[in-house]
Structures are given as C-alpha cells and as structure tokens.
Amino acid sequence: MKVVVCVKQIPDPADPGALDPETRTLKRDVKLILDESDSYGVEMGLQLVDNAGGGEVTLVSMAPNNEQSGLRTALAMGAASATLISDTELIGSDALTTAKVLAAAIKDQEPDLVIAGSESSDGYTGTVPEMIAAVLDLPSVTAAKSIEVGGDAIQVQRQTDAGYDVVDCPLPAVISVTAGVVEPRYPSFKGIMAAKSKPLDEKSSADLGFAADAVGWAGSGQEIVDVAEAPQREAGEVIEDDGEAHLKIVEFLENLKVI
Amino acid sequence: MIDTLREFVDRDVLPNVAEFELVDAYPEAMVDQLRAFGLFGATIGEGHGGLGLDASTYARVIEELSRGWMSLAGVINSHLICAQLIERFGTDEQRAAWLPSMASGELRGCFSLSEPDSGSDAAALRCRAKKDGDELVINGTKMWVTNGERAGIVALLARTSDDAISCFLVDKQPGPEGDGGISISRHIDKLGYRGLETVEMSYADHRLSADSLLGGEEGLGQGFRWALSALELGRINVAARGVGVAQAAFDAAMAYAQERETFGRPIAQHQAIGFKLAEMATKLHAARLMVTDAARRVDAGERADVEAGMAKLFASETAAELALESMRIHGGNGFTTEYPVERLYRDAPLMIIGEGTSEIQKMVISRALLARAKE
Ligand SMILES: Cc1cc2nc3c(=O)[nH]c(=O)nc-3n(C[C@H](O)[C@H](O)[C@H](O)COP(=O)(O)OP(=O)(O)OC[C@H]3O[C@@H](n4cnc5c(N)ncnc54)[C@H](O)[C@@H]3O)c2cc1C
Ligand SMILES: Cc1cc2nc3c(=O)[nH]c(=O)nc-3n(C[C@H](O)[C@H](O)[C@H](O)COP(=O)(O)OP(=O)(O)OC[C@H]3O[C@@H](n4cnc5c(N)ncnc54)[C@H](O)[C@@H]3O)c2cc1C
Numbered sequence: 322m323k324v325v326v327c328v329k330q331i332p333d334p335a336d337p338g339a340l341d342p343e344t345r346t347l348k349r350d351v352k353l354i355l356d357e358s359d360s361y362g363v364e365m366g367l368q369l370v371d372n373a374g375g376g377e378v379t380l381v382s383m384a385p386n387n388e389q390s391g392l393r394t395a396l397a398m399g400a401a402s403a404t405l406i407s408d409t410e411l412i413g414s415d416a417l418t419t420a421k422v423l424a425a426a427i428k429d430q431e432p433d434l435v436i437a438g439s440e441s442s443d444g445y446t447g448t449v450p451e452m453i454a455a456v457l458d459l460p461s462v463t464a465a466k467s468i469e470v471g472g473d474a475i476q477v478q479r480q481t482d483a484g485y486d487v488v489d490c491p492l493p494a495v496i497s498v499t500a501g502v503v504e505p506r507y508p509s510f511k512g513i514m515a516a517k518s519k520p521l522d523e524k525s526s527a528d529l530g531f532a533a534d535a536v537g538w539a540g541s542g543q544e545i546v547d548v549a550e551a552p553q554r555e556a557g558e559v560i561e562d563d564g565e566a567h568l569k570i571v572e573f574l575e576n577l578k579v580i
Numbered sequence: 581m582i583d584t585l586r587e588f589v590d591r592d593v594l595p596n597v598a599e600f601e602l603v604d605a606y607p608e609a610m611v612d613q614l615r616a617f618g619l620f621g622a623t624i625g626e627g628h629g630g631l632g633l634d635a636s637t638y639a640r641v642i643e644e645l646s647r648g649w650m651s652l653a654g655v656i657n658s659h660l661i662c663a664q665l666i667e668r669f670g671t672d673e674q675r676a677a678w679l680p681s682m683a684s685g686e687l688r689g690c691f692s693l694s695e696p697d698s699g700s701d702a703a704a705l706r707c708r709a710k711k712d713g714d715e716l717v718i719n720g721t722k723m724w725v726t727n728g729e730r731a732g733i734v735a736l737l738a739r740t741s742d743d744a745i746s747c748f749l750v751d752k753q754p755g756p757e758g759d760g761g762i763s764i765s766r767h768i769d770k771l772g773y774r775g776l777e778t779v780e781m782s783y784a785d786h787r788l789s790a791d792s793l794l795g796g797e798e799g800l801g802q803g804f805r806w807a808l809s810a811l812e813l814g815r816i817n818v819a820a821r822g823v824g825v826a827q828a829a830f831d832a833a834m835a836y837a838q839e840r841e842t843f844g845r846p847i848a849q850h851q852a853i854g855f856k857l858a859e860m861a862t863k864l865h866a867a868r869l870m871v872t873d874a875a876r877r878v879d880a881g882e883r884a885d886v887e888a889g890m891a892k893l894f895a896s897e898t899a900a901e902l903a904l905e906s907m908r909i910h911g912g913n914g915f916t917t918e919y920p921v922e923r924l925y926r927d928a929p930l931m932i933i934g935e936g937t938s939e940i941q942k943m944v945i946s947r948a949l950l951a952r953a954k955e
Contacts, residue, residue, distance in 0.1 A: 397584075507588055510618040510631050513581050 322376035322470065324366040325427050326400065327437040327453070328359040330384040330391035334442055344413065345545040347443055353384060355391035358438035360505035362498045363395045366436050367506070369470060376433075377401035381426045383411065383419055389521060397508030397516035404430075408525040413538030416444070420452030422536065425529040428457060434475070435495040439464055447497075454495035461495040462488050466502040581637070585644040588613060593648030594920075601649070601923055604774045611655055614645075614685070619656055621683030623813065624663050628679035635813070635875040639820040643871070646824025647831075650927045651775040653824070657817045658726045662689030662735040664810045665747060671796045674749060678733060688754065690731035691814075692781065693807055694724045700940050702737075703804060707783065709738040709748060714790050716748070718761070718783040728779040729764050730754050735794070737803050747794040747803030750786075761786030772926030812885070814935040815892040816878065819871045822895030822931050826864045829899070829906035829924045833860060836910050836919075853909060860902050867895040886948045893941040896931035903928040 330353035332338050338348045355363075366378040380395050380403040392403045404426050411422065427435055435457075440447035454461030464480045470492075479486040480499050490496075508516070526536045534540060560569050574580045593610060600607045614620065623638055624630025633641065645652040663682045666674055681687035698704040707720025718738060728734070734750040752759040758781075766780035793799050794806070837848035837857060847853045870891040877884035903924040907914035914921045932938045 507584055507613065507617065509616055510581050510584075510622075510633075513584065514631070 322370055322373035322434070323430070323432045324369055324376065324378045324434045324436060325430055325432040326359070326362045326366045326378055326380050326395070327423055327427075327435070327449070328363065328380050328382045328391060328395050329356045329438070329441045329443075330354065330382055330388045331356045331441065331443045337443070340548060345548045346413075349385045353386075353388040353391055355394040356438065356442050358440065358442050358500045360395070360398075361500055361503055362436040362438050363398055363400060364503045364505040365465075365468060365498050366434075367399045368503065369434070369468060373470060379403065379430060379432075381406070381423055381430075383407065383414075383422050383426075385412065387523065392521060393516050394508065396519045396521075397512040398506055399508075399512060400519075402520040402522070404522045404524060406524050406526065406529065408527075410526050410531075410533050410537050413541055414536050415541035415543040416446050416448050417452055417542060418536050418540050420449050421456055422526060422529060422531065423449070424453045424456035425531070426524065427453065433492050434468075434470075435459070435493070437495065437497045439497045439499045450495055450497035457495070459493055459495050460490050461497075462490050463497045465496045465498050468496060468498075582640050582644055585617070585641060588617075589644060589648035593645075593652070597649045597920070597923065598917065600775045601651070602774075602917060604769070606777070607649075607652070607775050610649075610652060614652065614656065618683075618685075620659060620685030620688070621663075622656060623660050624679055624683040625667060628667065628675060629683035630663075630679070631683075635816055635878040636872065638813075639816055639871050639875040642817050642820035643824040643827070643868075646821040647828045648824075649775070650821055650825055650930070651773055653817060653821045654726055654773060655776050657814060658691040659689040659731075660817075661691040661810050661814050662731075662733060664813055665691075665735050665794060665806060666749065668810070669747075669795045669799065669802070669806045670749075673791070674794065674796075678749065682733070687732045688727060688730050689733045689735065690725055690727040691735045691807075691810075692722045692725045692728070693737045694722065696721060696723045696780075699724075700937060702807075703745070705737060705739060705745065707736070707738040709740050709746065709788070712787075716788040716790065716792065718748070718750075718786040718788060720783050721765070722781045722783070724768070724778055725781050726778045727776060728781050729756055729767075729777045734781075735807075737807055740800060744801035745804040746800055747806055748788060748792045749794055750788060750792065771929070772923065773930045811935055812878070812888055815888045816871070816875055818931050818935045819867075819874065819888070819891040819895040822892070822897075822899040822928075823864070823868045823871055825899040825924055825928055825931070826860075826867060826895070826902040829902040829921065829928075830857075830860050830864050832919070832921050832924075833857060833902075833906040833909045836913075840911070847909070856905055856909060860905055863898045864902065867891075867898040870894055886945055886952070889936075889941050889945045889948070892931075892935065893938055893945065896928075897938060899924075900928040900932055 332351050333354050338351050341348050370376045370378055378400040380392055380400050382392055383406045387407045406422055406426055437450035451461050462477045462479055465477045466480045467478045469476045474491050477488045479488050560566050618631050621630030622633050626632040642653045666678050682689055693702050695705050709716045709718050732754045736748045736750045737745055740746045752762055756764055758764050761784045763782050764779050765782040768778045837853050838846050840847050874884050874887040874891040877887055907921045907925050910921050913919050
C-alpha cells in the first residue's frame with residue numbers, strides 16, 4: 322500500500338514569530354518544524370502500511386527556504402522518502418495554489434491513498450485537502466478518526482458533532498485526519514540516524530510544470546485585505562458560593578446545552 | 581536524539597513519575613518506550629543491532645533520562661554493562677547468541693557482582709562455581725541485583741578457585757519465580773531508585789553448561805578484571821545521572837525561587853537564596869563539564885580511569901548537595917510529596933554509593949594518580 326502524507330512545516334507555535342506588516346502573512350524566516358497536526362497523518366499512514374504488511378509512506382511538503390527539518394522528523398518516524406517543493410516563485414501562494422502544487426507532486430507518485438491534516442496549526446483554513454482532491458479528481462473524506470482498508474476501498478469513521486459517520490470510499494482517495502485520533506510515535510534513535518540519509522527529492526514549481534505567473538503572489542486568486550487582532554477573551558463569570566453556587570453552575574451549563 | 585528524549589521526559593515521564601515512584605510500581609509503558617527508542621542497544625555495536633552510541637552521546641542520553649527519573653537510567657545501566665562484557669570479552673558464539681536480542685530489548689540483562697558481605701571489597705566475593713563433568717554448579721547468594729527479576733541473562737561473577745574469579749553468562753527465565761536452582765530470595769525495599777527492582781538472588785546447586793563461561797576457556801580467572809573494566813561505562817552512567825538529577829534539582833529551585841514570595845518579594849531576590857542559586861549553577865556546570873570531558877577521553881581512546889572516577893565522585897556529590905539545597909529553597913513544600921524535590925533527595929544518595937562509593941572513588945583516583953606519577 323502506497324500512502325502519500327502531506328506535511329506542512331510551520332514556525333514553532335511556542336515561538337511563532339510575527340506577521341509581515343506588508344504582505345500580512347506569517348514571517349517564515351525562522352526554523353520550521355513539523356506541524357503537530359500532521360504528525361497524526363504520518364502516524365495513521367505508518368499504521369496503515371504496517372497493517373497492510375507492505376508498501377510505504379512518502380511525504381510531500383511545500384515550504385519556503387528549502388526547509389527540511391519537519392520532513393526529517395517525519396522520516397525519522399518511519400516514512401520512506403520525501404518530496405519538498407520550494408522556490409522563491411512560490412512566495413505568496415494562497416491555499417488553492419498550494420493545493421495545485423501539492424497535487425502535481427502527488428500525482429507523479431500514483432498513491433493508493435493521500436492523507437492530510439484536517440487543518441494546519443498556522444494557516445488553519447482547513448481547505449487544502451479537499452482542494453487537492455478536487456484537482457486530482459479523487460474522492461475525499463474529511464475529519465477521519467479511523468481508516469480501515471479492505472481491498473480497493475476504505476471504510477472511514479468520520480467525526481461529527483454527534484459522534485461519527487461510517488463512510489465507504491473507493492481508492493485512491495484523499496482523506497483528512499483529525500488531530501489527536503492516534504498517538505504519534507516518537508522516532509526511534511535508529512530512525513533518527515537513518516532519516517539523515519533517506520531520499521529527499523527537492524523540486525521547484527517549474528519542475529512540476531508551473532509557469533512563474535501561475536503561482537506565488539501573481540497566481541493567487543485570494544488577497545489578504547486586512548489582518549485584525551483576535552478579540553481578547555472576555556472575563557469569565559465568577560459565581561460566589563453562598564450555598565447555592567452549585568445550582569447556578571448547573572443552570573449555566575444547562576443554558577450552554579452542555580448538560 | 582536528545583531533543584526527542586527531552587520531549588519524552590517532559591511529556592511522558594515528569595507528569596507520571598510520582599504515580600509509579602511512591603508506590604514502587606514498575607513503569608512498564610516508559611520502559612516500552614525506551615525499548616522503542618532502541619536504548620537497550622544504546623552502546624551495543626551496530627553490527628549486533630545496537631545503536632553503537634559513543635560515550636559522549638550515551639552520557640547525554642543518561643543525563644536527560646535522569647532529569648526525568650533516575651530509575652530509567654538504572655533500567656538500562658546494568659543491562660548495558662552485561663552487554664558490554666559480552667561484546668568486549670565474549671566468544672563470537674556468545675556475541676551472536678546474546679547481543680541481537682539484548683540490543684532490541686527483547687532480552688534483558690543484569691550485572692551481579694555484589695554480595696551481602698562483599699561490596700566495596702568485591703574481590704572478597706564467595707559465590708562459587710564448581711566443575712562437575714561438562715557442567716558447572718553454582719552456589720552462593722548475590723545481593724543488590726538491579727533488574728535481576730526481569731533479566732533473562734545475568735553476568736554473574738563467581739569464584740572458580742580460591743584465587744580466581746570468573747564471569748558467567750547465566751541464562752534464566754525472567755520472572756519472580758527464579759529458574760532451576762536460582763531463586764529471587766528477596767525484593768529490596770529502597771529509599772529511592774524505586775520503580776525498578778533490586779533483588780537478592782540465591783543459587784542452590786544451579787547447573788550451567790560449560791559454554792556459559794564468558795570468553796570460553798580463556799575467560800577462566802579473568803572475570804574480576806573484566807568486570808572492573810566494564811564498570812567504567814557504569815561510572816560514566818552514574819556521573820551522567822548525577823548531572824541529570826542535579827539539573828532537575830536546580831530547575832525546580834529556579835522556578836520556585838522566582839514564584840514564592842516572602843517579605844514582599846520573590847525569594848530569589850533575597851541574597852541568601854540568589855547566592856545559593858549561583859553556587860548550584862556553578863557546581864552543576866562543573867559536573868557537566870567533567871562528565872563531558874571523561875566521556876570525550878573514552879571516545880578518543882585515551883586513558884580515562886582518573887577522569888571517569890573524578891566525574892563520578894564530583895557529579896554524584898553535586899547531585900546530593902543540590903537536592904538538599906533545592907529542598908531548602910522549597911521550604912516546607914520541599915518536604916512534601918507534592919513537589920518533586922523530595923524524590924530527588926531520596927534518589928541522589930544512591931549515586932554516592934553505587935558503582936563504587938565516594939570513598940572507594942577517592943582510593944581509586946589517588947592510586948591512579950600515584951601510579952601515573954611513577955610512570
Ligand atoms: C494571498 C495569500 C498569500 C499567501 N502567502 C503565503 C506565503 O508567502 N507563504 C506561506 O507560507 N503562506 C502563505 N499564505 C498562506 C498559505 O496559502 C496557506 O497557509 C497554505 O495554503 C495552506 O493553508 P492552510 O495552512 O490553511 O492549510 P489547511 O487547509 O488548514 O491544511 C490542512 C492540511 O493540508 C496540508 N497542507 C497544507 N499546506 C501544506 C503545505 N504547504 N505542504 C504540505 N501540506 C500542506 C497539511 O496536511 C495540512 O494539515 C498566503 C495566503 C494567501 C491568501
Ligand atoms: C540500589 C542499589 C543497587 C545496586 N545495584 C547493583 C547491581 O546491579 N549489581 C551489583 O553488583 N551491585 C549493585 N549494588 C551494590 C553496590 O555496588 C554496593 O552497595 C557498593 O559497592 C557498596 O558496597 P557495600 O554496600 O557492601 O558497602 P561497604 O563496602 O560495606 O561499605 C560501607 C562503607 O565503608 C566504606 N569503605 C569500605 N571500604 C573502605 C576502604 N577501604 N576505605 C575507606 N572506606 C571504605 C564505604 O565507602 C562505605 O562508606 C547496588 C547497590 C544499591 C544500593
């Protein structure tokens with residue numbers, strides 16, 4: 322079973338850096354790491370390949386500055402190889418362009434299954450996986466909490482507000498995986514050592530057949546017109562205990578319909 | 581590698597230690613993760629399926645584990661001393677038979693030198709191996725066998741004649757029942773270093789095949805010398821543990837000193853406490869440099885007996901001192917199980933006793949210095 326996992330490399334959320342006031346995008350000149358949201362996809366892919374008793378997980382990532390450290394982390398976990406798309410033409414690419422570029426890199430690999438995170442930790446649009454599916458004309462299931470393979474199809478448990486749906490889907494397909502549904506393994510030390518020499522194929526947008534004006538700022542259909550501070554969280558309600566506090570708390574929770 | 585371990589320690593070890601430590605429960609899941617990391621093969625050669633880490637990297641691994649919980653460093657220490665004896669002094673057959681499964685952690689090893697009446701004076705050991713036809717018969721009592729219950733192989737030091745000690749590779753079923761003439765005669769209840777087992781093991785007419793002698797026929801009478809040389813790795817391990825425990829004590833003290841306020845300011849702003857922090861940081865730094873230097877010498881193939889001994893002596897004493905200083909800084913809270921310092925305070929003394937007490941360390945260092953002076 323051949324699984325391609327999309328991994329985004331992002332600034333460390335513990336030290337995210339700043340927005341560029343001119344472009345209104347996140348500055349990405351710091352060291353980038355594997356987005357934790359994608360460590361679940363990597364783990365899911367590795368488990369599927371283990372269960373299938375053969376095959377491999379390969380990675381694709383589009384990132385600035387030829388960043389590799391996040392890919393090396395995922396390689397150390399057990400992925401076999403990686404494709405990195407990076408060049409200056411890509412600066413300013415919006416989500417759709419990102420999806421087109423990733424789709425072009427994925428297509429070459431003819432995978433049985435493509436896995437992505439449900440949403441990245443930084444950009445957070447939650448749109449890239451479905452757009453990849455649309456570009457590749459593949460079926461797509463979002464918010465997967467488990468994937469079971471049976472022959473040419475998979476059965477996906479898809480998280481919903483009320484529980485989960487069970488969705489049958491033919492292969493190949495693009496599945497986005499919800500954060501937290503599997504426990505990402507720590508890389509083994511052998512894995513860390515081996516990751517340094519695993520194949521990492523670097524490609525430019527031109528290698529994938531994109532003209533310079535089809536990607537980056539020029540190719541983006543979207544424009545970021547404004548960036549605003551997230552509103553401060555409002556102070557919570559303090560309930561003083563005069564002997565009746567528990568009733569007020571119950572009422573409060575009932576109003577929220579959480580109990 | 582060290583980054584990955586740091587993440588493991590912060591995420592999986594520190595929040596859970598107390599749960600296992602206070603009730604002396606074996607941290608099965610943490611040990612499984614050590615196995616998954618490949619750490620049971622940390623210093624075993626890559627040709628035998630290990631990681632082949634050099635002493636410098638190994639020391640950093642042990643330091644990081646000990647920052648979380650010293651017992652985790654103990655789980656792999658005597659296993660690796662046993663593996664090192666096999667790798668350096670065993671026959672090709674012995675290496676092939678034991679090392680790959682030890683490297684994967686499927687087979688666990690332990691090291692059994694000490695006895696009830698022989699610790700510092702290890703050469704006074706009384707356990708005996710007598711030849712009986714093609715076999716050997718072992719009789720005696722061994723004390724302080726860390727990992728003894730879960731081990732499937734014991735590097736056992738026993739007397740093969742009045743003036744010769746040899747090392748045997750004793751194959752046994754892991755588990756509390758013992759095996760053949762071996763019994764786990766006592767579980768030792770310890771002040772610290774809890775969670776992993778340290779046991780007394782008795783041998784009553786336990787029979788071994790002739791090929792259990794480490795190094796084959798040529799190994800007869802070599803065991804003691806070999807064991808002392810393998811303990812050099814143990815000394816680096818214990819010294820690195822000292823640095824890890826001292827770091828944990830210092831980290832806790834720093835955090836607490838900035839948080840806790842008395843007389844209208846954080847206690848770190850009182851000079852008496854600030855100076856304590858300065859002294860702690862200085863000693864910690866010195867201990868770390870000594871361990872780094874000793875490990876570097878080992879890696880360069882230089883003589884390191886004096887330096888490894890000094891590092892072990894200084895780092896273990898520093899850990900004990902910093903644990904107590906950190907407890908002082910924590911005031912009454914330091915004396916409770918709510919805070920991790922009391923565990924560090926209970927764990928630290930082991931390092932001034934195990935793998936040669938501080939007194940013995942000074943004997944070894946001074947003898948080696950005098951010998952070097954004569955050269
Ligand atoms: C006009 C415009 C300009 C922009 N300029 C830049 C820029 O210069 N530099 C920049 O970094 N961002 C830029 N962005 C943001 C960027 O387009 C998005 O961050 C990116 O497309 C991914 O969207 P997301 O993070 O919301 O992904 P989501 O849809 O939230 O991500 C879901 C999953 O898709 C996969 N995925 C997403 N992105 C990637 C990737 N790059 N590689 C591999 N897998 C991925 C991952 O598996 C991820 O978990 C710009 C956006 C706009 C609108
Ligand atoms: C928790 C734990 C785990 C252990 N694990 C193992 C293990 O896995 N395998 C193993 O083989 N052993 C193990 N040991 C044993 C350990 O190595 C010994 O306890 C240690 O070497 C000290 O020996 P002893 O306890 O017999 O003390 P003793 O030798 O009786 O020493 C008592 C005191 O006398 C001092 N002393 C002794 N001789 C001299 C001298 N000549 N000059 C000055 N002072 C002297 C010592 O420094 C000490 O202060 C373990 C011990 C502990 C506590």
